[in-house]
Amino acid sequence: MSLVVDQLSKSYGNQLAVAPISFHLKQGEVVGFLGPNGAGKSTTLKMIAGFLAPTSGKIQLNGMAIHQDAIEAKKIIGYLPESNALYEQLYVKEYLQFLCSVHSIYKASQRMNQLIEQTGLGLMQHKKIGALSKGYKQRLGIAAAIIHQPKLVLLDEPTTGLDPNQLIEIRALIQSLSKEALILFSTHILQEVTAICDRVLVLHQGKLVADEPIGSLLQKHNTSLEEIFKLLTH
Secondary structure (H helix, E strand, O other), X not given: OEEEEEEEEEEEOOEEEEEEEEEEEEOOOEEEEEOOOOOOHHHHHXXXXXXXXXXXXXXXXXXXXXXXXXXXXXXXXXXXXXXXXOOOOOEHHHHHHHHHHHOOOOOHHHHHHHHHHHOOOHHHOOOEHHHOOHHHHHHHHHHHHHOOOOOEEEEEOOOOOOXXXXXXXXXXXHHHHOOOOEEEEEOOOHHHHHHHOOEEEEXXXXXXXXXXXXXXXHHHHOOOHHHXXXXXXX
8 A cells, every 4th residue: 555645735826735745655654744733734634535626736545546536545545634523412332333334334333343442442332422531532533534444544633632641542543553554644742753653744834844764854863853843844
């Protein structure tokens, strides 16, 4: 599995949200997508997910052009938006059953039980979504993103607002997903990047200013990731 982003850009009238950017990701990588607020991270993820049409450029997933065959592409893409909108009046298990039906999942009960165990939702499965903590809502959002076993998983700020224990658990979950899928996630938490990422992409004012393995980036600048981030985004 591979993802190729080639000269991708997005403009809103005269406002350039994402300048032409290019990168290539391959299976097994956990890639952190960094940048200040307004850098264009969420816009880029929405274009890759097929929810936003690019102004120019190409996105290919395993050789398939995402915007030319959007329905087929979305079958192998999982996406957790930053807002993580959920049906709060539904019960957790009821929501997952609904998603199984939407995706026409074969052996839905088996897949749902597997997912509940994988995401640690067992104790919460009979609760209403509105009664869940922030951490469990994030787990459910990730469950929704991966219920159809996608080959590319896009996570937009998946660890925002979590306590230290929840961070460790979500971190472990993201790492486990990398065994089966390519993971690209945006975050403001630099410790998360150093803990779980193989590689980092840094976006600043819509431009890609870094695309390197974490180790190489740290060695090149011989300082902390926080200092490197400040250097690249000022």
